[in-house]
Amino acid sequence: MIERNSKSELAQNNILKAASDLFLSGGVKAISARAIAQKAGVSTMGIYSHFNGKQGILDALYIEGFELVSQAMNVDAGLTPLASLMQATDQYLSLGENYEAHYRLIFGEADSGYEPSAEAKAIRLESFGKLVAVTSTLLPASGAETEGSSDERGRQFALEIWALLHGFVSLKHHTLGAISNDDSPAKPYHWNWKDSARAAIRRLAASYRID
Amino acid sequence: MIERNSKSELAQNNILKAASDLFLSGGVKAISARAIAQKAGVSTMGIYSHFNGKQGILDALYIEGFELVSQAMNVDAGLTPLASLMQATDQYLSLGENYEAHYRLIFGEADSGYEPSAEAKAIRLESFGKLVAVTSTLLPASGAETEGSSDERGRQFALEIWALLHGFVSLKHHTLGAISNDDSPAKPYHWNWKDSARAAIRRLAASYRID
DNA sequence: GCTGGAATATAACGGTGTTATATATTAGAA
DNA sequence: TTCTAATATATAACACCGTTATATTCCAGC
Known part of the structure; x- marks a missing residue:
């Protein structure tokens, strides 16, 4: 046996x-x-x-990808909220670069016919739940009533973080890859997409009064 | 003849x-x-x-997609900068919903083997150039030296706008589609992904002092 | 009317995901 | 130990794909 x-x-x-x-x-x-x-x-x-054929193979790789996403949220203890956010940011951007195949699969850029299984979808929902939980701890206590409940504010913040980071990684894959100059200053715009993403995250953190 | x-x-x-x-x-x-x-x-x-086979077909559809993106940037005359930005935002989010196939193709979610031709790449670069030009006109005059040249500031702003909007559309396609409740309040989180995206854009505009 | 170039139709190539069928392996019961 | 049934495996085949070789048709120009 x-x-x-x-x-x-x-x-x-x-x-x-x-x-x-x-x-x-x-x-x-x-x-x-x-x-x-x-x-x-x-x-x-x-x-x-x-x-279960290609479906099962892609599910397994999809889950690997979301495990990497969850790992990118793990930061060192004892950091300030902004330092934590910046560390997680760098880890996420590196994920998009160093595990590009997994990253593309997660966001549907690998096999357009692939639909994650229920198990795989549950794991990605867990990932989002972890993101909400982790980023909510970074927010200062909210006083203004107009900002909605702290749950809603935490989730909006998590979404803005993820949309912004994913937006940069995705634009790097499809549009900005031709104009980013990580390695070559000869390209038209002469800038670093990661520095641009970091600046965007800092600005977002400031707008939520995280420092 | x-x-x-x-x-x-x-x-x-x-x-x-x-x-x-x-x-x-x-x-x-x-x-x-x-x-x-x-x-x-x-x-x-x-x-x-x-x-030229599938390559040529996909190039033509890719160009159609970027024509739609450029059209989304056309706003009514006489609006305040913030109203212009919000109108363009709504047009872009609708594009991601109503022309989902074109949108997915532009961002590599349709055919992973597809590589745009030089002509197609030139048209997408034009699109980005238009975005930079249009969003730069919305920025107030900059005084602070630490904010870099107005060209760099305009481009950073354009990138943040696009990364954020694309981030929301892409997350809607792949992760948030399961939790958005445009039509059904029975889903777990009970929120509207477009309203969330609008709130994010307003916050970004405020951080650039656009009103 | 003829010729040569361009366009088209068809079948075939080599790849894909998937599975029917035959065969091999192995665990459990007698 | 032997036999049986269930499971796993190997192979070939199916239908689809993108692409193109080949044969045929069309048409412009001389």
């Missing part, structure tokens, strides 16, 4: 590792069922018996 | 109209070469002789 589970689990682990490796190096185009099966040393039917 | 050009142009127009119609109703999955050819009444070879 143990040996049988080990063999089946071994096949599953081999398949997922093969999928992750191919995905990190070549993106979604690199993870055909045939390519994964060949790299994992199984038959294409194994992708279906162990993982 | 005229009749022959008309016939060739007729074929091109039929192909592009077929592609746009299928794209608007079914997204990128609906625009296979065979489906477009059948709907346009030509052979698949016609997609290649008139349009």
